[in-house]
Amino acid sequence: MTYSYYPGCSLHGSSREYDDSSRGVCAELGIELKELPDWICCGASSGHSLDEVLNIGLPARNLKIAEQAGLDVVVPCAACYNRLKTAEHAMREKESVRNQMRDLIDYDHKGRVQILNMIELIQDQISLDTLRSKLVKPLTGLRVVCYYGCLLVRPVEVTGFDHPEHPRSLDEIMSAIGAEALGWSYKTECCGGSHSLTRTDIVRVLVDGIVDMAKEAGAQAIVTACPLCLGNLEMRQSDGGFPVMYFTELLGVALGMNESRDWLKKHVIDPTPLLGSLGLLP
């Protein structure tokens, strides 16, 4: 199986471990990822905040590259995934937008490639059964809560992924690799997103709410699939010691990949003592 791969800026920067673990896990599961040639930034929050045209234009240009590559595109970053899906949705639903984009990027959007986030890739394209069959080290004893954040599941009509209030997919993956995915109420509460740099005070309040709820649920760590969320949860929590990990990192651990140790070392809050205490480190 071969897919196009759109890492996005964060995965080439502060969220390297997400990039590495996504690529690593895919390779381990026999999936080839081909990074889109000369991809550009999706515009993220700033794009849709400021620019009526570019907020669709930037992701549309990436979709153009993806369509030219001719493969379904995997997008690990929740924000990038959301922007690409938004552009795809807008061009599909509104002829005016489609025409506008044709003028902007000299390309007529065909809607040929599927946009997949990492969870979808594992669950639908690979299947949990395959995952279970390749399990080397089940994460027995690890209690986590899965944090989906906003951008994967909302707006429903755009992403069409899982459930906006009660998503389950990531929990199922965590269960499949032997971890205990606890039920909790803050799966899709917002972490403050792009306010991290400017309204850190707000983000702190929101993050503490999420971390406190995770602890209350009895979790030892939070698992997520969004670099923006992980950044905020790690850097803005008052606790300063509650681990947050990408689900792909834990997949790596469960698949017995030695590289996962390198990924886990890149965290502001080091999760290795927790995993070590449970005998889960490779």
Next chain:
Amino acid sequence: MIDESAKSLLATIREKSGQDILACYHCQKCVVGCPVAEFMDVPPNAIHRLIQYGRKDEILKSATIWLCAACETCGTRCPNDIDIARVMDALKQIAVKEGVKGKERDVAVMHGLFMSGIRKRGRMHEVSLIRDLKLRTGGFFKDIRLGIKMFRLGKLSLSAECVKNVKDIKQMFDRAKAIE
């Protein structure tokens, strides 16, 4: 009370956001679910009402439009299917276009720098963004220890990635301006 300018503001926002603001029956479900509502000066539903009243200045200068985190919680739950984040986007876009000097300048500056970074390189470079933001908004020592730690972890790279055809990106930005 509702004059021509109010009607035209309403029409503009409806067109730009694609949202039917008039469908709002002010149940305030959005306000209760909003993660940042308590930091806003005008509740999200009230923005709809102020648009109807034509209180453009009050809206464009509000902190609310910049504090909306676009988390889409409100839009998902709205009984009348109004995607309020899109309304907020439309208002931010108008505020920037008209050069309104309102609240939450830092947020607006951050978004501006983010976009100009993309224009320059085709990609966002975290270190450059943070540096430029500090230059424009002050707070040089904020997060300094965090920054050093991240640098040591290899999470921050000093050299910025650039796409091959930067010219193309600049052209795209210019074209977008023209289309708008």
Next chain:
Amino acid sequence: MTRIGVFVCSCGLNIARTVDIEEVVRAMGDYPGVVHAINYKYMCSDPGQSTIKDAIRDENLDGVVVASCSPALHEVTFRRTCESAGLNPYMCEIANIREQCSWVHNDREKATQKAGETIATVVEKVRFNEALVPISVPVTRRALVIGAGISGIQAALSIANSGHEVTLLEREPSIGGHLAGLAETYVTHDCSPCLLSSRIVEVKRHPRIETLTCSEIEDLKGYVGNFTAKIKTKASLVDPVRCDGCGLCVEKCPVAVAPQTERTPGKTKAIWIPSPQVVPAEAVIDRDICTHFQDGCDLCKKVCPRDAIDFDQGDRSMEKEVGAVVVATGFGLYPKEKIGEYGHGKYRDVIDGLEFERLLSVWERQGREIRRPSDGKVPREVVFIQCAGSRDPEHGMPYCSKVCCMYTAKHARMYKQAVPDGQAYVFYIDVRAGGKGYEEYVNESTKDEGTLYLRGKVARVFEDNGKIMVWGVDTLLGKKIEIAADLVVLATAMVPSEGAKDLAMRLKISSDQYGFFSEIHPKMRPVESPTSGVYLAGCAQAPRDIPETVAHASAAASKVAALFSRDKLSHEPIVVNVDEDICTGCAICVEACPYGAREIDEWKRIASVREVLCQGCGACAAACPNGATGQKNFTASQVLSMIDVAI
């Protein structure tokens, strides 16, 4: 010899939880005169009733006491059970050990004792009960319908179509009521006169309906199936048989009225033709404004080609025998003059809902623009104020008038159609839009027509420089709102129609604290007044809208039809009687009777009883100074022996 059976119901645990049923049965089994005592889980169930029937046959019972719930629930049930087993139903009595015992006590021992005593008193009563036969009464199959708005019309047509005669009374010169004055109706925007005219034509052509306009009921005597109504008809001054509705008189009449503020549709002069689309159309004269009686003007009379005008026509009185009465007197509006903060009715551009209907009618039917009353300007901004008087205990109307939310939405929508660049504002407390398609209708108004709904009460309305200033609040924003409006429409509260209290007295029916006529049971008997044979229809009973009114009136009519379906009515035989040997003819009983059932027989010079009027209340029996009046199955000896047991 007395052979009484006692049947104790457990009512599941309703009674058994507090009363020791076994103990009660044991005690009653030993009670003098009781030959059979038994209990059952649900006595009212089929097997429960069979137990009673079997016992009556097997034990040859001549009296039955069922100890169960209130007689209001199952007295009829158990009496029928006894009757089917061959026992006279009046030999069956209920001992209430649920509502008056198990439900209100906690102490099991005492409750058990009380239940036993209660049953014993009833056994004492049954011991001396007399087998009675219901009194048979004839039925006059003609209904009197008071009020010819949509509810009266609906009731009249339904009754007449069931094959019975109807006298339809209307105090105004024309029929149709408020509906005739509406422009369109929500939510389908049917044109009101179109809705109404077909019904009016049907009424006028119906062989079984006699319509009396300018008529009011003066007095109602008698009882269910046998009322005598005294009706007074004011002179209409036009002979309806001669008039063919040519309209020449209207053209000539010099007394003009302003059509925009006039509530009666089509009324432009002192003589006019109500419902001109109705055939046959006929003219009527408003005596209050016609100047004939002041200056002798007779232009209409002169011009009439059929000599239909008759100024000498006098008022008439008549009596009608009717079997049932439907009260469909409709509603009025709380006068805006009574609301000081909204201008005391002194600003011409502050109008009520019915007045706005007139403006809309003029726009809709004559194609003219909507113009405000003061200076004829087309209003660009209109403020609608809901709950003007309603839901306002200070104004004496804490109730919701129910229709205003919907008609205001309709007003705003029609206004927007009439003045497309206009702006409508609606101040409301809540929008109450319960009904098929109602909520959607209101929401379309805000969504599609931009009507601005503002949640909050208007504090003040005043005139300033040709504008009506409205001071309100948007409570959802917490902002004060000031609107310089061109026109203000008050959704004033619905109140009972003028004279309703007086009518209640004449009909001997009751009304609530606001003057709406009371139904006997709010859920199960919503169209019956407490007076048997008098039914309620439409807004006379409570505020309701057209569909509800039509349904309510149809329900009242079906009650009348059911009543008329019987050859004879049966009347409860538990009435008073007179011991002619003792009665002195003092007539105290006549005073005491609230139903007119007692009178003095002038030949015998003693009191007598009109059994069909007697309701068995016992007031006269209690008042009788020498015990000449007694009540069947409540004789003095019965009551005394019951008291003996009870204490």
